[in-house]
Amino acid sequence: MRPVLVGILLFLTISFVKAQSFSIIDNKAIKMYQEGEELTLSRNYDGAIAKYKDAISREGSFLEAYVKLAQLQITQGRLEEAESTAIVGRSKLAGKNTTNKHRADIGWVFTNLYLKQGKFKEAFQEFQAADPLFDSSFKQSHYYVEMKEQMDFLATQLGTFREIEKERLPEPL
Structure with missing residues (x-):
């Protein structure tokens, strides 16, 4: 019974990882990004922005973080910041994982x-x-x-x- 349970958990973990693929492989940056998503869902936008910025600081080519950060900045009416974030994000589109x-x-x-x-x-x-x-x-x-x-x-x-x-x-x- 135990090997079957471990096998199912392993399969679900692998499936989840494949379902959520990112443009980077840095697990710490991905964790920061996921924390930012959780903060966004709880409407703590300033905390989420800080997490997305931390993820970008850790991994400068993290395209998903640029998108989420710019979207939150637009939501908050910080249009100039959002534009500069989006411009930097667009410049990273030349990466191999794009x-x-x-x-x-x-x-x-x-x-x-x-x-x-x-x-x-x-x-x-x-x-x-x-x-x-x-x-x-x-x-x-x-x-x-x-x-x-x-x-x-x-x-x-x-x-x-x-x-x-x-x-x-x-x-x-």
Whole structure:
């Protein structure tokens, strides 16, 4: 009975490790990242940001940590910090462990960032570049559908300029 239980536990452990693969192999950095995810779920965003920064400090090519850090910075309205984090993260995409998912994740971050900054043309371009890289399960999500609707609207409105005429109203109002 005991060898069967050990075998099942070993199989589950290996399955879990394979299911959650990262762009790095540094276990301490991965542990910091996972602690950051737990803090994010408990809405301790400042603590999560610190953990993601620690993971990046330990392993500078940790793409997933750059994505999560930039997303939290966007959530907190720290758009300039998020942009610099995302730019550094994008520069790490040349690594050997980079996948299309990493490219899609960085594109998603930039799309959201540019929308928050009011840079609609750049947001549209980022979305267009990242869209073919998203997997089919993500394209079924609420987040993607909502973003796709916004991008479809932007596609019809970009390049359409409207003149606004102002007039001064008589005193007193």
